[in-house]
Amino acid sequence: MKILVCISKTPDTTAKIAFADNNTKFAADGVQWIINPYDEWYALVRAIELKEADASIALHLVNVGGADSEPIIRKALALGGDEAIRVNSENADSYNIAAQIAAVAKDGGYDLILTGKETIDYNGSSIGGMVAEFLDMPYISNASKLDVQGTEATVVREIEGGEETDKVQLPVVISCQKGMAEQRIPNMRGIMGARTKPLKVIEPAATETLTSVVSYDLPPAKAGVKLVPADNPEELVRLLHEEAKVI
Amino acid sequence: MVLVFLDQADGHIKKSSFEAACYGAKLAEMLGTTAEGILLGTVNDDVASTGTYGLKKVHTVADASLNNLDAQVYTKIIAQAVEASGADVIIFSHNSSGKAIAPRLSVRLKAGLVSGAAALPDLSNGFTVKKTVFSGKAFANIAVNSAKKIIALNPNSYDITTTGGTAEVVPFTATIDAARVKVAGTSKVTGEIPLSEAEIVVSGGRGLKGPENWNLVTDLAALLGAATACSRPVADTHWRPHHEHVGQTGLAIAPNLYIAIGISGAIQHLAGVNRSKTIVVINKDPEAPFFKAADYGIVGDAFEVMPKIIDAVKKLKSA
Ligand SMILES: Cc1cc2nc3c(=O)[nH]c(=O)nc-3n(C[C@H](O)[C@H](O)[C@H](O)COP(=O)(O)OP(=O)(O)OC[C@H]3O[C@@H](n4cnc5c(N)ncnc54)[C@H](O)[C@@H]3O)c2cc1C
Ligand SMILES: Nc1ncnc2c1ncn2[C@@H]1O[C@H](COP(=O)(O)O)[C@@H](O)[C@H]1O
Numbered sequence: 001m002k003i004l005v006c007i008s009k010t011p012d013t014t015a016k017i018a019f020a021d022n023n024t025k026f027a028a029d030g031v032q033w034i035i036n037p038y039d040e041w042y043a044l045v046r047a048i049e050l051k052e053a054d055a056s057i058a059l060h061l062v063n064v065g066g067a068d069s070e071p072i073i074r075k076a077l078a079l080g081g082d083e084a085i086r087v088n089s090e091n092a093d094s095y096n097i098a099a100q101i102a103a104v105a106k107d108g109g110y111d112l113i114l115t116g117k118e119t120i121d122y123n124g125s126s127i128g129g130m131v132a133e134f135l136d137m138p139y140i141s142n143a144s145k146l147d148v149q150g151t152e153a154t155v156v157r158e159i160e161g162g163e164e165t166d167k168v169q170l171p172v173v174i175s176c177q178k179g180m181a182e183q184r185i186p187n188m189r190g191i192m193g194a195r196t197k198p199l200k201v202i203e204p205a206a207t208e209t210l211t212s213v214v215s216y217d218l219p220p221a222k223a224g225v226k227l228v229p230a231d232n233p234e235e236l237v238r239l240l241h242e243e244a245k246v247i
Numbered sequence: 248m249v250l251v252f253l254d255q256a257d258g259h260i261k262k263s264s265f266e267a268a269c270y271g272a273k274l275a276e277m278l279g280t281t282a283e284g285i286l287l288g289t290v291n292d293d294v295a296s297t298g299t300y301g302l303k304k305v306h307t308v309a310d311a312s313l314n315n316l317d318a319q320v321y322t323k324i325i326a327q328a329v330e331a332s333g334a335d336v337i338i339f340s341h342n343s344s345g346k347a348i349a350p351r352l353s354v355r356l357k358a359g360l361v362s363g364a365a366a367l368p369d370l371s372n373g374f375t376v377k378k379t380v381f382s383g384k385a386f387a388n389i390a391v392n393s394a395k396k397i398i399a400l401n402p403n404s405y406d407i408t409t410t411g412g413t414a415e416v417v418p419f420t421a422t423i424d425a426a427r428v429k430v431a432g433t434s435k436v437t438g439e440i441p442l443s444e445a446e447i448v449v450s451g452g453r454g455l456k457g458p459e460n461w462n463l464v465t466d467l468a469a470l471l472g473a474a475t476a477c478s479r480p481v482a483d484t485h486w487r488p489h490h491e492h493v494g495q496t497g498l499a500i501a502p503n504l505y506i507a508i509g510i511s512g513a514i515q516h517l518a519g520v521n522r523s524k525t526i527v528v529i530n531k532d533p534e535a536p537f538f539k540a541a542d543y544g545i546v547g548d549a550f551e552v553m554p555k556i557i558d559a560v561k562k563l564k565s566a
Contacts, residue, residue, distance in 0.1 A: 013495050013515050017384040037496060094360065095353060120382050120495060120518075123363050125341070129318065129350030138427040139318050141347040154431070158490075159343045160256065161441025165431040175346075178496055179489060210359030210393040214375055217386045219521075225528070225538050230547030236527070237559035239543060244525045246504040247447070247471055247560070 001148070001170075002058045003047045004110040005081065006101055006131075009065055009072045010036040010121045019216045026121075026216070035072045038116025038177060040079070045181035046146055047114055048080035058082055062104050064097045066090045070199065077194035078186035084197070089204040094122070098130030099206035105135060111170040112153070117142050117177040125175070132173035140166055144179030249275040249282040250334035251302065252325065254344045255314075258291040262444060263340035263402045265300050270398075270405045271338040272301025274367055278336070284414065285328050287321060288313035298414035300407065306332065306419040317426035318347035324421040326355045329395070331419070341399035342443070349399045358395035365404050382495055382518035401522070402443065403501040442491065445474030447504045448523070450493065452478040452516075454509020454530065454549060458486040463553040464508060470560045476500070478510050494519035509549050512537025529553070 011017075012032040020027040035044070044061075051057040061076050061084040063069045073084045087100040105113055113135075115128040125141070132139030144163065145156035148170070155166045155174060186194075228236045240247045251271035253264045268284060275282040284297055284305035294305050306328055313320070325348065329337060337352065339345035341363050353360035361376040365386060369375045373390050376398055380387045435441075442448065449468040451461060468475045475491055482492035493500055495515035505523035509530060510516060517540055520526070528541040531548050538544050545552055 011381075013518070017381045019385075041496075094350070098350075098354065121380060122387075123378070123380055123382060124350075125346045126350040126353070126360060126362055129347060130354045132319070133322065133351040133354035136319075139347060139351065140428060141318070142343060157343070159433070159435075160261070160443050161439075162433060162435030164433045167429045167431050168427060178492070210353070210357065210391065211361065212390050212392060214388040214390050216380070217377075217388070219384075219386065222540060222542065225541040225544045227538075228543065228545050230545050230552055233545055233547075233552045233555040234559040236543060236545060237556060237563055240504070240525070240527070241563055244504070244542065246525050247563070 001054070001056070001112065002060065002108060002110045003050065003112045003114065004060050004062055004105055004108060005039065005044050005047050005076070006113070006115040006127065007039050007044070007061050007063045007073060007076050008036045008116070008119050009033050009063070009069045010119055013037065013120065017218070023215045023217065024213070033068070033072060035076055036116050036119050038118065040076065041183040042176035042178065042180040043114035043116055044076055044079060044081070045184050046176060049181060050148060051080065060085065060108060060110070062087070062101055064089050064092065064100045073199060074194050075186060077197045077199070078190040079184060080190065082197065084199045086199065086201045087204055088201050093209040093211045094124045094126045094130060095210045096206060096208060098127050098134060099208070100204055101127065102131050102134035103205040105131065112148070113137070113171070113173040115173070115175045117175045128173050128175035135173070137171050137173050138168050139173045140168065141175045142177050143174045144177055146174060146176070146180060248280050248332055248334045249278065249336045249338060250329060250332060251282055251284045251338045252345070252348070253284045253286040253297065253305065254340060254342065255286065255288055255290050258289070260286070260290060260292050260297065261340070261342070263342050265297070265407050266402065266405050267338045267340045267400050268297060268300035268302050269407050270367065270400050274336065274338070277367065277370060283332065283334070285325060285419070287324060294416045295413045298412035299409040301410060301412070302414045304415045304417060306417055308419050308421050308423070310423055312423065312426070315426065315430040316344055316347060317428045318351055320424045320426050321348050322351040322355055323424060325352055327421045328419055329356060335395055337395070337397045339397070339399040341401050345399045349397050353397050356395050357393060358397045359391035359393040360397040360399065361389045361391060362399040364398045364400045368398070379522065383499065383521045384518065401501065436490065440472065440474040442474045442476055442493070442498055442500060445500070445502050447471045447473035448476050448500060448502045449473045449506045449508070450476035450478070450510060451481060451487070451508050452510030453480050460550070461487070463549060466557050467506070467553065467560065470557065470564060478516055507537055508553065510537060511535050512540060
C-alpha cells in the first residue's frame with residue numbers, strides 16, 4: 001500500500017497576526033513556521049502508525065510551496081515519512097494547490113491520500129475534497145478514526161452533533177482531525193535519518209487559479225470588558241438579559 | 248440565478264441551510280436575479296415553506312438513497328442541477344456537508360470557492376467575499392475570478408429573516424450514481440444540544456478543579472438551553488468528553504453567547520471561540536488573558552459566583 005500525506009506550512013499557533021503592504025500580505029517577520037497541526041498530529045502520525053503495523057507500506061509526503069517549506073518537510077520526514085515531494089510553487093489558491101497535489105498523486109498511484117481537516121492560516125477545509133474530485137476518488141472529511149483492512153477503510157467522521165462510521169474501498173482521500181492519533185516528538189535517530197531521505201523538488205504542472213486574496217482585515221477591537229463586582233453576580237444576569245439581550 | 252444547497256439530516260432541513268437561503272436570497276437581490284434551492288433525499292418538512300427564507304423555487308431529488316451523504320454522488324447531482332438551471336452562484340453552509348461537497352463542486356464546475364464566508368460579497372469591483380482566516384483572528388477579502396462561483400457560509404454568521412412566502416417545489420430528474428461510501432452507522436449525542444448549532448454555550452476550564460464540579464456548568468446550561476464545552480486540558484484529562492473540546496485543535500464555534508468559567512483564555516482556546524457574539528468570562532485572576540477578549544466579566548471564585556448566577560437565571564426564567 002502507498003500512502004500520501006499532504007503537509008502544509010503554517011505560522012505557529014501563538015504567532016502574532018498582522019499584515020503588511022497596505023494589508024495585502026501577512027507580516028511574516030519573526031514568525032515561527034510549523035507543520036499545520038492537523039497534518040502533523042493526525043494525518044501524518046496516523047499514517048506512521050499504519051506503517052508501523054505493516055512495514056510494506058510506502059509513506060510519501062507532498063508539499064506545495066517554496067524552498068522555505070523544507071524545514072517543515074524535513075521535520076515530517078524525521079517523524080516518519082519515507083520520502084517527500086515538494087512542488088515548487090508559491091502564492092497559489094486552493095484550486096491550484098489541489099491540482100498540483102492531484103498531479104503528484106496520479107503519478108504515484110496512492111491508495112490513501114491524507115490531508116488535515118484545514119490549514120490554521122487559510123482555514124479552507126477544501127484541498128482534500130478538491131484533490132478527490134480531480135482524481136475521481138471518494139472523499140471523507142473531518143475523520144476522527146481510520147483503520148484499513150485489506151482494500152477497505154473504516155472511517156469515523158464528525159457530523160453535527162455526533163459521528164458517522166463509513167466503509168469505503170481504497171483508493172480514498174480523507175481529511176483528518178482530532179481523535180485519529182496523538183502528537184509525537186521526533187527522536188534523534190529520526191532527525192539524523194531525515195537528512196538523507198529523498199526530498200524531490202518538481203516544477204508546477206498547473207498554473208490556473210480561480211481566486212485571489214485582495215486584502216486582509218483584522219476584526220474590530222472589542223470595546224473592552226464590562227466588569228461586574230463578584231459580590232453582585234445577579235447584575236451580570238440582568239445585563240445579559242436587558243443590555244446584551246442574549247438570555 | 249443563485250442556487251442554495253439545502254442540507255438535511257434525520258428528515259429535517261438544517262437550520263444552517265435557512266441561514267444560507269437568506270444569504271442567497273439577499274445576494275440574488277443584489278445581483279438582480281432570484282434564489283432557488285436544491286434538496287437531495289427525503290424529508291418530513293414542508294419544502295414549500297422554505298419560501299419564507301426568500302427561495303422562489305426548490306429543486307428536489309426525493310430519493311431515499313440520498314439520505315446518507317456521499318460527497319461524490321451529491322456533487323454530480325448538484326452539477327447537473329447547476330447546468331439545467333443556469334445557476335451562476337452556489338451557496339452552501341460551511342458545515343460538515345458543505346465541507347465535503349463544496350470543494351468537489353468547485354473542481355467539477357471550475358468555480359472559484361470561498362469557504363468560511365463571513366459576509367455578503369462586495370460587488371463594487373468584481374466579486375469579493377470576506378472569509379475568516381487565521382482561525383478567526385483575521386479576515387481575508389477573496390476575489391472570485393471564475394464565471395461560476397461557490398460560497399460556503401460560516402454557520403451563525405448571517406441573520407435569518409422570514410418573509411412568509413412559499414417556494415415552488417419542482418422534482419429534478421438526475422442521474423444518481425451508486426454510493427462508494429457506505430454508512431455503517433451513526434451515533435448522535437441525544438438529549439444534548441449539538442455544540443456546533445447551539446446559540447448559547449457554557450464552557451469550563453481547569454479552574455473548575457475536577458469533573459465532580461461540572462454541575463456548575465451543566466446546571467446553568469440546562470437553564471439556558473445551552474450546549475456545554477470545555478478547554479483542551481479538560482478533555483485531555485477526561486474530565487469531559489472529547490466532542491466538547493473547543494479551540495484551535497477542537498471545534499470552532501460562533502454562538503450568540505459564550506460563557507467561559509475558569510478558563511485562562513490561551514490564544515489557542517480563543518481561536519475556537521473568538522467569533523462568538525457576546526463573551527462572558529468568570530475567572531478569579533484579574534490578569535487572565537480571556538478578559539481582553541470578553542464583553543462581560545466577573546473577577547471572582549467560580550465556586551462562589553456560579554451558584555448565585557444559577558439562582559438569578561432561575562428567577563429570571565420563572566418570572
Ligand atoms: C498547538 C496547540 C494547540 C492547542 N489547542 C487548544 C485548543 O484547541 N483548545 C484549548 O482550550 N487549548 C488548546 N491548547 C492549550 C492552551 O494553550 C491552554 O493550555 C489551555 O487552553 C488552558 O486550559 P484552561 O484555561 O482550562 O487551563 P489553565 O490555563 O490552567 O487556566 C485555568 C484558569 O482558571 C482560573 N481559575 C482557577 N481557579 C478558579 C476558580 N476557583 N474560579 C475561577 N477561575 C479559576 C485560573 O485563574 C486560570 O485562568 C493548545 C496548545 C497548543 C500548543
Ligand atoms: N501548500 C500545501 N501543500 C500540501 N498540502 C497542503 C497545502 N495546503 C493545504 N494542504 C493540505 O490540505 C489541507 C486542507 O487545507 P485547506 O483547504 O487550506 O484548509 C491541509 O491540512 C493540508 O493537509
